[in-house]
Amino acid sequence: MPENSPVRLNKYLADAGIASRRGADALIQGGRVCVNGLIQREPGTRVIPGQDTVLCNGAPVSAKQNAPSSYIMLHKPVHTVTTVNDPQGRKTVVDLLPEELRTLRLFPVGRLDYMSEGLLLLTNDGEVTLRLTHPSYEHPKKYEVLVREAVTEKSLGIMRQGMRLQEGERLAPVEVESASDAGGATLLRMTLRQGVNRQIRRMCRDLGLTILRLRRIELGPLFLGNLEPGKWRALTDAEIKTLKSSLGLD
Known part of the structure; x- marks a missing residue:
């Protein structure tokens, strides 16, 4: 097919891997897909390879890119944005990677806000990204949340039962444990399965809790471990296999 022949947008993405x-x-x-700066929600939208600019999750897509799939775990530090540019x-999370990785068209899976830190997966595997971020898959994400105040059993119960945010959104129950209480501050461990924007910060706001530190420590079967803030590492073959198995891609 000539390079300038229009193709369906879904085929363009599939052909690009x-x-x-x-x-x-x-x-x-x-x-999640933009064509020439506009979000397109119709899979049959026609694009012209080599002429139209297509972005998926903010990352450019090139026809027949056929890049090998790469999986990078990053400990996102605070004061860094979870985006490609x-x-x-x-400073973006991609800025923390060496040049040889930036050329692989990696994009972050999900988001951590500017003041949050912790485990972030970057990959060029679109199917893995889809299954980790689509609400229907409900993959668990675990966070450590240090708050200034002592947390009452009543507040813990509200989170465990599923609360309604002041904006009206109804949340699913959250697994939460009070891990320690020193000097009045409390370290909470929360496990979420929803993808509500800034969910933990909004929950704590509504419960009158002040967040001092918010760190993601687990994403599905992946563990942050002792990876230092700002550092990255490639997933091991065993981790990739376990991740794909958890997503039904084995």
Whole structure:
């Protein structure tokens, strides 16, 4: 097919190795794909390879990129944005990677906000990204949350039962344990399965709790371990196998 012949957007993503055709449909319908700066939600949208600019999760997509799949665990530090590039010129998670990794078109799976830290997966495997971020898969994410105040059993019970945020969103029950209490501060361990934006910060806000530190320590079967802030490492073959198995991709 000539390079300038229009193709369906879902086929373009599948041919680029971003996801299967079905996975590409989900990415598009989920508002994760832009063509020439505009979000497209119709898989049948026509694009012209080599002419139209296509972004998936903020990362550029090239036809027939066929890049080998790479999986990088990063300990995102605070004061870093979880994106490929930032219009405000702030440091991004991709800036923390060496040049040879930046050329692999890696993009972050999910988000950690500017003041949060912890485990972040970056990959060019679109199918893995889709299954880790799509709400229907409900993969657990565990966080350590240090708050200034002592946390009452009543507040813990509200989180465990599933609370309603002041904006009206109803949350699923959260697994939460009070791990320690020293000097009035409390370290909480929370396990979430939803993808509500800034969920932990909004929960603590509504319960009158002040977050001092928010760190993600687990993502599905992956563990942050002793990886230092700002450092990265490639997933081991065993971790990749376990991750894909948990996602039904083995």
